[in-house]
Amino acid sequence: MNMSYHTNMNPTRSRGRKSSSLTRITTPLVRDNGVLREATWDEAMSRAAAGFSQIKADHGKNAIGVFSCSKSTNEMNYIAQKWIRAVIGSNNIDSCNRT
């Protein structure tokens, strides 16, 4: 994936210091035998949803929580809190502000 649209950096004349060089994730990942590997959306979403359902069945709705995003939109935050409240049934959601 070409991420050049994301930076105003002149690649031929790098100045200053970069602290890290994270690149965008462009494929879902799932953990197998301790290692993250690429997966299809269907597989990743199934794993994610099944995991939450299993925890809810085994440990109850309050065993699940959401860390929501203060950089994202109101609409994303609304639908995230609706998910934890209406789908899981818990009020365990907070927004952390330091990432």
Next chain:
Amino acid sequence: MVGLATAFGAGGGTSSYTEVEQANVIVMWGSNARNAHPIFFQHVLKAVHGGAKLFAVDPRRSETAQWADLWCGLHVGTDIALANTLAREIIHAGLVNQSFIDRATSGFHEFADSVEEWTLETGSQVTGVPVESIRELAHTYATADKAQICWTLGITEHHNGVDNVLSLINLALLTGHVGRWGSGLSPLRGQNNVQGGGDMGAIPNRMTGFQDIIDADVRAKFDTAWGLTGTDCAIQETYGWHLTQMFEAMGRGDLRAVYVIGENPAQSEADSTHAVKLLKGLDHLVVQDLFLTKTAELADVVLPGSASWCESEGTVTNSERRVQRTRKALNPPGQARDDMAIIIDMANRMGADWDYGDTPMQMAEMIWNELRQLSPMHAGMSYARLEELDGIQWPCPSDDSLEPPFLHGRLWSENPAVLGRPAPFSVVVDDPPVESLTEEFPFRLTTGRRLDSYNTGVQSGSYSSPLRFGETVDVSPEDAVRMGIADGEVVLISSRRGSIEAPARVDDSLRPGLVFMTFHYPEQVDVNQLTIEATDPKSGTAEFKAAAVRIDRIAHTAYPDRQLAAGN
């Protein structure tokens, strides 16, 4: 937000940016806005250039303080002592707004008694701010026509952050500097949508529109709208866990699965070593993010999302409560998906039957219109109207009129029915940082941001900047001389929780005994190994601003690749 909600019933800054520009006096308290909120600071500068007096209350003589008429360099964690001293001086000098106090507040006498011990001399002794400076700030603020107090994490990231905010609110109540044009209380939010996240109910104690979960009518309204009445998922009356409580619950094994959306708690939490251990111990961790963060590396499932500012449709809400449209200019890269679409998919895979259309634009507007039905303060903000007016401040209950740009005008009403609940003064007790300085840990470490980096660096670390010089531990010239530390020399910084190495940077904005670091470079220097997890019981915010540390020399060689100057 907790402090403002306690006093006024609404958790938002009370003023608009235009009012800040037109104020006569601006007090920047615990806020280095010149660096950390550079856009907001442009509004402050307009006021300054128009003749406003600027006060900076900050342990560091920060870039903001360098613009100020007066810098009050208080010791870390003595904000309440200073506020109480200012309050007593305002009372004793006869500068209170008595008619406002009588009509619109409660608890004045108890409050006045509680600050009686805070003479100028006592306050000066405890805070380190000279008597004359405290007096000047008190008199100038109290007698100003229009005065603003602005603050940020220097006030809130303490174990008693809510009390700190309440102590500032007391000053506004004493002088009537709230609820009218030009005067107010402005917390500056650290991210583009901190305000909106709370307003939307992405917090454990409020539903959308800042409506309290303990209110049965509120719960019933949401249960009905969401079809939860009588189901297992009917809104629980008890508050959920806030961030710190969720980590505590992980430690007890009560919280087993977490869905992290666009956050990096493995690096942003205080005492990060402990945080990573707890995240690793979860049965199920799903991380939705743009990047493979340290948190994502621990996940069972990683879902690539979209950037809110250029790949998403929707709205965000700024520090003056203005809701503004965000428009999608780009498709997310590769297979990355819209964040709303991922969450809706997750819900439907777990048995929900949510239909918000197919495109991000449809989803955003359908979600927005749903919440406008549930949140009176957003009711009058259709997308069309947001476009037309270039953003609207909440509250906006009506489709065809606008509220004043400042909150709590009711407090100035002569009509008790309009005025409603008086705003309470709060008795707040001086409470020093949890970690006191000792012979073994004699330095006060405070943390913050620099201009050209952003928080844990997930978003800013990949960009280069000629201003950036990597993580340093900033020490005062006096301490550098006393300890024989050269500028650039790598030193060992230790707290009761861990040790890290960083090059020292001699900074004459610091007073002896005070050292400063950021948390922008956790890969190289993980400052949050040092910070203390002590949290405010009322808000759950950790005391990032006050740890006790020691500094030891380890070598006499300077960091070879250190660059302080622009370019190389």
